Amino acid sequence: MALIDIFNNLANPTRFLALTNRVLPWLTALTVIVLVYGLYRVAYAPDDYQQGATVKIMFLHVPAAWLAMMGWGLMAVAAFGTLVWRHPLADVAARAAAPIGAAFTFICLVTGSLWGRPMWGTYWVWDARLTSVLVLFLLYLGMLALYWTAEDPNRSARAAAILALVGAINIPIIKFSVDWWNTLHQPASVIRMGGSAIDPSILVPLLIMALAFTLLFLLLLLLNMRNEILRRRVRSMRMMQAASI
Amino acid sequence: MTLGPHASFIVAAYIVTVVVVISMIAWILRDYAAQRRILGDLEQRGIKRRSQASRGDET
Numbered sequence: 001m002a003l004i005d006i007f008n009n010l011a012n013p014t015r016f017l018a019l020t021n022r023v024l025p026w027l028t029a030l031t032v033i034v035l036v037y038g039l040y041r042v043a044y045a046p047d048d049y050q051q052g053a054t055v056k057i058m059f060l061h062v063p064a065a066w067l068a069m070m071g072w073g074l075m076a077v078a079a080f081g082t083l084v085w086r087h088p089l090a091d092v093a094a095r096a097a098a099p100i101g102a103a104f105t106f107i108c109l110v111t112g113s114l115w116g117r118p119m120w121g122t123y124w125v126w127d128a129r130l131t132s133v134l135v136l137f138l139l140y141l142g143m144l145a146l147y148w149t150a151e152d153p154n155r156s157a158r159a160a161a162i163l164a165l166v167g168a169i170n171i172p173i174i175k176f177s178v179d180w181w182n183t184l185h186q187p188a189s190v191i192r193m194g195g196s197a198i199d200p201s202i203l204v205p206l207l208i209m210a211l212a213f214t215l216l217f218l219l220l221l222l223l224n225m226r227n228e229i230l231r232r233r234v235r236s237m238r239m240m241q242a243a244s245i
Numbered sequence: 246m247t248l249g250p251h252a253s254f255i256v257a258a259y260i261v262t263v264v265v266v267i268s269m270i271a272w273i274l275r276d277y278a279a280q281r282r283i284l285g286d287l288e289q290r291g292i293k294r295r296s297q298a299s300r301g302d303e304t
Contacts, residue, residue, distance in 0.1 A: 044246070052250075053252070053255060054251045056248070056255050056258075057254070060262045061258070064262070099269070103265050106265060107266075110258070111261065114254045114255075117254060223274070224276075226277065227276045230281065241292045244292075
C-alpha cells in the first residue's frame, strides 16, 4: 500500500522534480565516492593467472553489460506502466533510460572487443553472446530513432512501449546464450548456480565497480528524466502560446 | 601496477569508457541548460502551462 502511495505521489512531475533536486547532490557524492574507491580497488587487484592484467578490462566490461540489460529491463517495466497504468512518468523514465542504456551497451561492446583481441586473437566473432548484445544495441538505436523522430511524445509512447516489451525477449537470450549455444564467450562466472567462480580478490573490486556503475546509471537517469519533464513543459507552453494566437 | 604486454588494450578500454561517460554527462547537462533557458524565455513572455493557467499560480 505504501509503495502504491509513493508511485501515486511521484506521478506528479512537480513533486518528482522537487524530490529529484533533493536527491541529486547526495547521489552525485555517493557515486563519486564509490567510483573512486572502486577504481582504487581495481588498481590493486591481482592479475588473473591465465589472462594477466587484461582482467582489468573485466571491471568495465561486466558492469557495462549488466547495465545494458538492466536499462532495457527498466524500459520494459516502464512500458508496462505506460500501457497498463498510464503512469505519467513511465514514458519519461523509458525515454530517459534509452540513451543511457545505449551508451552502456556501446561500452560493453567496445571493451569486450578490446578484451577479445589479446585473449581470443580477434576483436569480433559472430557467436550467440556477442551477436545478441549487438542486437540489443541495435534495438536501443531503433528506440532512440523512434523517440527522436516523433513530434508528439504521447504518440510515440505507445509504439516505444510495445518495442520495449518485444525487445525484452532478447534479455534472457543474452543471459543464457552461453548455456544454450556453443560460444567463444566464457559461461557465467559471477551469477550462477553454486556461487561465483571468481576469486574474492577480483570479485570484490568487480562488485564495487558494478555498484559504482549502477549508481552512475541512476544518477544519469534522474538527470535525464528531469530534462525530459522540462522538455514536455516547454512543449506544453508552446502549445498554449500557439492556441492563444 | 604493471599492465603487461597488452597495456594498450587495457588503456584503450578505460579511455573509451571515460570518453563515453563524460560525453553522456556533458550532453545531459547541456540539454538541461537549454531546456531551462527556453522555459525561462517562455515564462518571461508570460506564457503558462495549462495546469498553471487553470490554477492561476506558479508551481
